[in-house]
Amino acid sequence: MKKRIATVSLAGCFGCHMSLLDIDERLLDLLELVEFDRSPLNDLKRFTGPCDIGLVEGGCCNEENVHTLHEFRANCDILVAVGQCAVMGGLPVMRNAIMHAEDPLRECLETAYLDSDYVLNPTNSIPNDPALPLLLDKVYTLADVVKVDYQIPGCPPSGETLWHTLDALIAGRQDRLPYELIKYD
């Protein structure tokens, strides 16, 4: 039976998904072995059933991220945090540096939308459409919120790294990434 895979980008930049495309013609091999369930790659927005593997890019910065992550945890046997944002928070987590301020979230929004020298905001308002998910008090890594089975470092992890990961998971191998793939300097 083909393994069922779901993927999602939470507070990420889609770079990790782009990197998956870097496995080039091996995509065809991959499709022989797996079937994609919920994923931006096929634009499926809901789970159609339980999955073997969930790949999650990005950490959690708002309530929708948490909700989606809970769905992934509930539906995927193996949950993989892919990339720096999912593992450690990445760029978005920089907003946690102002956590020590009096009113950190307000300060963060005001800097981003009103006060910064580089902002052009004629209405001088902070976006607050009811359809916008509420922000969390700070950015959380995936492992802060749910149990994570594997963490894949890199920003983004190279196509080679992702291929190595998927290859092992699909074959059901307990594996470690070879040194060359996680050495960055």
Add this chain to the structure above:
Amino acid sequence: MAICERFGNDRTRLLDILLEVQAQFRFVGPSLMECIARQISTYRVEVEGMVSFYAFFSDTPRGQVVIRLCDDIIDRHAGTGEIARVFSRILGIGFGDTSPDGHFTLEYTPCIGMSDQAPAALLNERVVTCLTPERAEEIALGLMGGLNPGELELPEGDGNNLNPLIGSTVRNNIRLRGEVLLGEVPADAGLRKTLRRPPDQVMEDVERAGLLGLGGAGFPTGHKWRMAADTPAERRIVICNADEGEPGTFKDRVLLTERADLMIEGMTIAAYAIKADGGIIYLRGEYAYLRNYLEAVLQRRRDQGLLGAGADRLGGFDIRIQMGAGAYICGEESALISSCEGLRGEPKNRPPYPVESGYLGYPTIVGNVETFCCAARILDRGAAWFRSWGTKASPGTKLLSVSGDCERPGVYELPFGVSVRELLDLAGAPDAAAVQVGGASGQMINMSQFDRRICQEDLPTGGSVMVFSARRNILEIVEYFLDFFIEESCGYCTPCRVGNVFLKQRIGKIRQGLCQPEDLDYLRELGRTVAETSRCGLGHTSPNPVLSSIANFPLVYAALLKENRNGREASFNIQSALEESRHLAKRRSMIYDPTYDGD
């Protein structure tokens, strides 16, 4: 600036310069930094780096009297909390604050080497011990009434603490005298015999005695001397490590008080053996009350022709005292050397080892106070005599500093190989449930392990033995030790600077009941990583309390861990994570507020 001139405007004496500037001006602000830097021809940032590194320096004015209350785990158990409230109430300031009139600063400090008479505090250089709320109140009222710390009426200490040059309220609490160190010791008998023999034979005696360093690491002393002697150099240096910063250790305090001559004799013998002409005693800032006495002993020995220009058989070997400034890491030998050189107390890369290139680049041996005392005894009585105590790999006796939940805390001189149980019996600790052997960086053992032996082969210790009864919370103790390491890490390398914080966070979560059994794997793995990848001994040993308590107190952990069935982290609370946002956006969550049904 006269202070800089007194030290010859010497960049390498920056620590001494700053100690005096801090004492005189009560702070080292930006303009003082600028001025010092110009005078000793260095950069302001170098001076600022020193001020920010050492706990005793401050870039904002501190009070005329700085009160440092020991907040270590032993003192907490002995009632620091209540003492703190008394000081705070009467002086009208919180901890970390200086009173607006500039009279008082109130601070917490880790172990000040008085764990056998806890709770203890420093009032500038004066030590006060065995604090009760009543005594704390008397002291605080006395200080408020305008008395100097030196003028306060305090109970007398014992032994040489009564010497007018020490004049301290500290008690030695010597509970058991062995024959090597705390029994009768004839003056300079070892040195006299040394001077009759060639240096090589002196080193041979120390090697044959099998003396291991007694400061914690247990490196063979004779071998260390030999390596320094074998390195060609114009000068060599002997340093005595009297930094005694490991929480729960106070045996060097007793040796410095009662056996100062023996220690200096040992240093002199070492200098003769390796042909060193310079000596330094690195005395922790908390023991400043012993400085005048030690200076007087050094001076008397110069007058006797045993040190300095008059000591021609010793190539003019002389010793200076280097005061520390409140940094545990400066007990690590290469950090200690940095500190003596007027640098931040950061460990150095090895190799080269200090025996090859140490203080100012000269071959240097760093030895513990007790080690030098033992060396002097070995040269008097011989290697075989020394080996008649202890075990094969750990010959001799060891001074053990016992503190915590026991009837007779204090110093015990016992042969290596003594079991923890024998020690507990002597100290009167029938309800001991856990013993931390080796200080914060040591091992925590349980009752079934009390037959283990204190020696290199089994349980090594620099001297600290902390006893905890069943009333104590093991994880509170572990968490405290991590706090200690987080505070004292020099911050140079990431595994130690960051890893210890992560260890502490996870222990904190476990204590709140928010963790699962897998979190122990995380702690073990992270602990191993910190130990293996850190740069110096601090990081190599800081995970020990975590790792040993997991191994030896599994039920304490098991009681707090819950299996996680739905894969969600119990410590993550979506409601509180959204609170601020709801308030700012002035709306409710479409997903997580009650109207939402199911996920």
